[in-house]
Amino acid sequence: MLRSITVVITVGFFLLISYPPCTASQDVIDHVGKGTINWTKGALQATGVQGPLIENFGKPVNCQKALTTAKTNAHHNLLEVVKAVRIDGATSVDDFAGNDDIVMAKLMGMVKNTPIVNQEFLTDGTVAVTIELTIFGGFSQLVLPREIEHVESIKPIGNNHANVSQSRKPEPLSSNPQKEIYTGLVVDARGLDVKAAMTPKILDENWQEIYGPAFVSREIAVQKGMCRYESDLLTAQNHLSVLDNPLTVKGLKTRDPHGSDIIISNTDALKIKSASEHLMFLKQCQVIIVVDQKDGRSNNP
Secondary structure (H helix, E strand, C coil): HHHHHHHHHHHHHHHHHHCCCCCCCCCCEEEECEEEECCCCCEEEEEEHHHHHHHHHCCCCCCHHHHHHHHHHHHHHHHHHHHEEEEECCHHHHHHHCCHHHHHHHHHHHCCCCCCCEECCCCCCCCCCCCECCCCCHHHHHCCCCCCCCCCCCCCCHHHCCCCCEEEECCCCCCCCCCCCCCEEEECCCCCCCCCCCCEEECCCCCEEEECCCCCCCHHHHHHHEEECCCCCCHHHHHHCCCCCCEEEEEEECCCCCCCCCCCCCHHHHHHHHCHHHHHHHHHCEEECCCCCCCCCCCCC
């Protein structure tokens, strides 16, 4: 009997070594004061807390008053989170709206109307309220650069045959092999200390822009963001937003230290620029950037 148990334990041990447990991809999150910027989900969260007042000790707790105060604190904390959102590597929302009273007033109105996603009432009278604001929709419409316009048509990059008659017969398949068509772009930027931003740029080694605000439709960028951030490469490659055949490229470095703009090789850049079909998935913002996990948690290549 003892020998059988020993065998079972030994076999189980080797199975654990051979098949390590799967680890779920963690969201890319920046912590700001008493709130967070979730770049994977595109959500800004903040919590407000109202503790029990000393003068009310031993008296019935006024839950409604405590709840109102906690919500006010949450709104204040969320505004600080909103200001910290990076529009690009060098510009935060605070930089953009800090001197514009109209924009700041609109942002404050959004924060004030942000819904509660969780509230807790503790036995000692403490009330905690968490509110959440999406960066998509009205928020993006307000802060995204004006250079992101409504793109109506897609033109091939580096194609000098735009005026060729449409009646021209195609060359035989053997002499004009079909290029692989990609359905999205995954940029592996782990190890580069990339800072997530709303409008990142992808550049080649000559600093020519391969992807950025000028390539996307404003409507789509507002609706779902210019890109999605993930912390796991496999998760990114299998995400629905890049469909079934994404091109994966490796980031070489950031344009600026701790920046948001990523440089890729000229070879990879050429793959993206080689066909007008690829410009379509760029316009549709079918781009995922894989970055290191925060708080010391990272997925090694």
